[in-house]
Amino acid sequence: MPLEPFPTIPIFVITCDRLTALTKSLESYRQCLGIVKHEIIICDNGSTYKPMVDYLKDLASMGIRIYRFSKMEHQNDHNRIDFAIKDYFKSHPLSNYVVTDCDVALECPSTILRVLSKLLDMYKDNPQ
Secondary structure (H helix, E strand, C coil): CCCCCCCCCEEEEEECHHHHHHHHHHHHHHHHHHHCCEEEEEEEECCCCCHHHHHHHHHHHHCEEEEEECCCHHHHHHHHHHHHHHHHHHHHCCCCCCEECCCCCCCCCCCCCHHHHHHHCCCCCCCC
């Protein structure tokens, strides 16, 4: 049975100077998600490690959206991901999305985002 059309799912990946972890997690998304429409958005919290900065530039040149922030210095800086999400949805249709850390690599079936999204939709608050 063919899968029904499914919206693109944005995946917000939080990182800072974790080049190896980021490359491994991005590769796991490519392998695991396969045909599932997804968009990677990187939220960088002030990377200064030159190979990491260069990698982020390479990703940006390939069309991956990168939010570059300064180093985190205050507990409120953890809210930066909220800014990135709100900014992203200013120019994209509202949908379910994923927020993850670059240390999290996926090892799952390619339908995982569809399953999780369906569960979120099934159990949405329904204010009346």
